[in-house]
Amino acid sequence: MWGVFMLFSLSASAQSIFGKWKTIDDRTGNPxxxxxxxxxxxxxxxxxxxxxxxxxxxxxxxxxxxxxxxxPIVGMKIIEEVEHIGNGEWKGKTLFDPEQAMTxxxxxxxxxxxxxxxxxRGYLAFIYRTQTWIRVEG
Numbered sequence: 001m002w003g004v005f006m007l008f009s010l011s012a013s014a015q016s017i018f019g020k021w022k023t024i025d026d027r028t029g030n031p032x033x034x035x036x037x038x039x040x041x042x043x044x045x046x047x048x049x050x051x052x053x054x055x056x057x058x059x060x061x062x063x064x065x066x067x068x069x070x071x072p073i074v075g076m077k078i079i080e081e082v083e084h085i086g087n088g089e090w091k092g093k094t095l096f097d098p099e100q101a102m103t104x105x106x107x108x109x110x111x112x113x114x115x116x117x118x119x120x121r122g123y124l125a126f127i128y129r130t131q132t133w134i135r136v137e138g
Contacts, residue, residue, distance in 0.1 A: 017044070017118065018039055019136070022034055022052070022136050025131075026130070033048050033049075033051050034052065035047070035048060042083075043092075044083075044092070045082070046078055047079075048073050061073055061098045061101065063101035064098065078097070079094065080092070081093075105123040107121045107123070108121070111132070118133040
């Protein structure tokens, strides 16, 4: 019995946080986008691959300032320079929400009970929200 549990624990912990993830709106439960999360020079990054909301597939970042103003959301980098802090957790200062044109501090980790779920927490001062993103195969 313990051998089976240990084997399951090892295979679950071997799952990577990198890959494609479907974002789910924590308020409506509706899928919003596909994000590709990848590693570059030991840091985590993520960009929008596809918008899933009908009628918003070609949305522009209208509320954004600077170089993101009126740029396509598809292809936009929304996670930048997030560091692995150990124990499967990643933390950083840049989780960008194009809908609100706001940048949050963030923490990301795989759900220990389901490695196909990514917990994504955005912080603004002492307030935070956590979303569950679902792994996309392929």
